[in-house]
Amino acid sequence: MRPGRLVPLVDVAGGTGEGAANLAVEIGFKAERLARALHVGLPVLPGWVVPVSASREAMRAGAGAVRASGLAAGRVAVLGVAVDPELEAELRCVVGELGGRVIVRSSSPLEGDGVWAGAFSSVTGVGCDDVAGAVRSCWASAFAPDPLGRLDACQLDLEALELAVLVQPEIELVAGGVARVTAGCGVSVAGVRGHPGALLSGWAEGARDADLAGLIGSQTVADVAGLTRRVHAALGDDVIEWGACDGKVWLLQSQRGASRPAAAPATQPPGDGTRVPAQPAAPGTATGPLLPCRPHQAVDCRGAILLVDRPLPALAPLLFGARGVISRAAAAGAHLAEVARSLGVPMVTGCRTETVTGPDPAPGDWHAVIDGATGEVLLSPATGRRPPRPGASCGGPPARR
Numbered sequence: 001m002r003p004g005r006l007v008p009l010v011d012v013a014g015g016t017g018e019g020a021a022n023l024a025v026e027i028g029f030k031a032e033r034l035a036r037a038l039h040v041g042l043p044v045l046p047g048w049v050v051p052v053s054a055s056r057e058a059m060r061a062g063a064g065a066v067r068a069s070g071l072a073a074g075r076v077a078v079l080g081v082a083v084d085p086e087l088e089a090e091l092r093c094v095v096g097e098l099g100g101r102v103i104v105r106s107s108s109p110l111e112g113d114g115v116w117a118g119a120f121s122s123v124t125g126v127g128c129d130d131v132a133g134a135v136r137s138c139w140a141s142a143f144a145p146d147p148l149g150r151l152d153a154c155q156l157d158l159e160a161l162e163l164a165v166l167v168q169p170e171i172e173l174v175a176g177g178v179a180r181v182t183a184g185c186g187v188s189v190a191g192v193r194g195h196p197g198a199l200l201s202g203w204a205e206g207a208r209d210a211d212l213a214g215l216i217g218s219q220t221v222a223d224v225a226g227l228t229r230r231v232h233a234a235l236g237d238d239v240i241e242w243g244a245c246d247g248k249v250w251l252l253q254s255q256r257g258a259s260r261p262a263a264a265p266a267t268q269p270p271g272d273g274t275r276v277p278a279q280p281a282a283p284g285t286a287t288g289p290l291l292p293c294r295p296h297q298a299v300d301c302r303g304a305i306l307l308v309d310r311p312l313p314a315l316a317p318l319l320f321g322a323r324g325v326i327s328r329a330a331a332a333g334a335h336l337a338e339v340a341r342s343l344g345v346p347m348v349t350g351c352r353t354e355t356v357t358g359p360d361p362a363p364g365d366w367h368a369v370i371d372g373a374t375g376e377v378l379l380s381p382a383t384g385r386r387p388p389r390p391g392a393s394c395g396g397p398p399a400r401r
Contacts, residue, residue, distance in 0.1 A: 005054070006090045009035050009047040009166070026051050028107025028164035033237065033254050040234045043227070043250050047168035048094045050087070052109065055139050055163050057081055062143045063158035074143030083132040091131045091167070098169040102126050104134040106141060107164040114257060114342030115154065115320075118200060118313035118335025119147040120163065124170060131167070138165050145296050149317030171250075175216040176243035177206060178333035179228040180257065187225040190333035191216065196243060196252075202311035205330035205350070216244070223249045239338070257341060273369070273380030274356050279330055281311075281337040283373040284346035286324030289382065290357070290366040293318060305368040307361070311336035311349060319345050324370045326351045326377060346372030353379060 012027065012035035024032040027049045038044040058081040065077035083091070095102050106120035121141035123134040141147070142161040151160060177191025177199055190208045191199065193216060198204035206212070213221045224242050227249050231237050237254040244250070291304035295314035302321040311327045311334040319325065319339055323346075327336075330350035340347040348370050356379045357366050369378040 005051075005087060006094060006167075007049045007051055009044070009049060009168075010038060012039075012049070024112060025109050025162075026053070026164070028052065028109055028166070029111035029255070030105065030107040030253055031164055031166045032107075033235070034166070034251070036235055037231065037251055037254060042231060042234065043248065045168045045171070045250055045252075046098065047166050048098075049107070050091070050135055050165040050167070052162045052164045054084065054087055055165070058136065058139045059142065059161055059163065062140070063161070066143060066148070066158060071143070071145060071148055074148075075140040078140040078143060079136055081136070083135055088132045091135065092128045094167055095126070095128045095131050098167070100127060101170050102131065102167050103170045104131065104138055105166040105168065106138040107166045108142070109162055109164075110160065112255070114255065114338045115150060115316070116147075117316075117338035117342070119150055119316065122197075124195075124197075126170070135165050139163055146314045146316060150320075153317055153320035171243070171245045173243040173245050175220060176252070177212075177224075177241070179224050179240050179242060181228060181232050181238035185229075187228045189221050189224045189228070191221075191224070191242075196241065196333075199331055199333050200241070200335050201313060202327075202329070202331050202334040202336055206333060208333075220244050220249065227251060257338065273367070273378040276351055276353055276356055276377045276379060278326070278348035278351035278370075278375040278377045280371075280373055280375040281327070281334075281349045282325075282340035282345060282347035284324075284344060285369070285371045285373075286346045287367070287369040288323045289364045290326075290353075290361060290368045290379070291322075291363050292361060299363075304363075305370060307353060307368075311347075313339075319343055324368070324372070326353060326368065326370060328352060328354070340372075346370055348372055348375050348377055351377050353377075 031049045034044050058078045061081050062074040062078040065073035103124050104126050105122040110116045123137050126134045142163050173195050176196030179189040182188050191212050192204050192206040199206045207215050228240050231240050231254050237256045239255050239257040241253040243252050288303050288305045290307050292307045293299050301318050303323050305324040306322045307326050310329040313335050316339045325347040327349040367380050
């Protein structure tokens with residue numbers, strides 16, 4: 001592999017064990033998994049990789065700026081480092097070879113751990129004149145508040161922020177989403193019409209399984225399930241991101257989803273409360289005070305059940321101290337759910353807590369019990385609060401525990 005120069009995805013050997021780990025250090029985890037998938041004949045779009053070595057000057061500049069001037073300085077410093085002229089010329093040629101319009105995707109060695117799901121950016125709709133700037137934008141995304149917060153929570157130094165970039169043709173997807181191998185070798189498929197970016201980032205709710213089949217067609221859902229099983233059999237990965245175009249399903253990303261055991265609840269659940277319907281997102285049970293929060297908010301979330309409006313990636317740093325997560329919006333296929341699974345933090349989505357707590361509950365005024373495997377949520381007022389008014393529940397009579 002030539003230092004700092006483009007590498008065709010098709011020429012990257014598909015290794016296993018230590019060889020695969022070394023390859024991920026050079027081209028990032030996303031590109032390494034796709035290279036292995038391409039090597040065994042799975043449907044992967046062609047692409048070229050800007051290796052980690054090409055980004056090191058820019059990443060060193062970003063790390064130095066953060067240490068000298070604070071968080072916001074890192075991205076500015078990275079964007080101020082020019083792409084090597086020879087590399088830029090190669091990039092422009094590659095964009096032409098790939099049809100003139102590409103997607104530029106971040107690929108980090110860190111992404112083998114699910115806690116980094118959705119941490120780094122991709123740039124769509126990139127042409128020859130824009131490709132060098134798009135590469136720098138991907139590098140600069142490592143110095144946004146979200147990845148820096150995850151880095152701090154993982155107790156890693158700034159030098160761990162190494163980033164490769166994958167350049168692939170941009171195709172017009174009619175549908176896309178996430179699929180996962182479930183217990184008993186079943187497959188659960190989640191998705192949306194069009195590009196899956198809004199679903200993965202938590203802004204679109206999407207649909208799952210039978211509901212998704214009614215939205216995009218049962219054959220497409222069956223094809224996604226079949227691809228998921230093929231990926232699992234060939235690579236051992238049990239989570240994929242997929243996209244459908246012109247009657248074909250493409251593999252956009254794969255990984256081996258690993259979830260840590262959820263921590264034991266710190267407090268005992270209340271004797272009674274009100275059930276609120278929700279959708280399962282990350283397995284495990286948890287109980288604790290309900291804490292409304294927003295991205296980049298400085299809160300002490302240790303031992304709390306986070307209440308968020310949407311499962312946005314920027315919330316990921318808060319999960320490292322949380323006991324559980326309730327999202328008012330759905331989108332169980334969001335990247336934040338993968339972060340929760342990897343940390344062993346139970347999570348539910350699509351839970352309209354305001355029907356019980358009102359639209360703006362104060363921190364600690366409510367107690368929550370959640371089951372991320374079944375989607376069960378139980379809310380009760382904290383000690384000294386008045387109980388919810390009769391009929392406030394949207395999920396049936398109060399439950400006894």
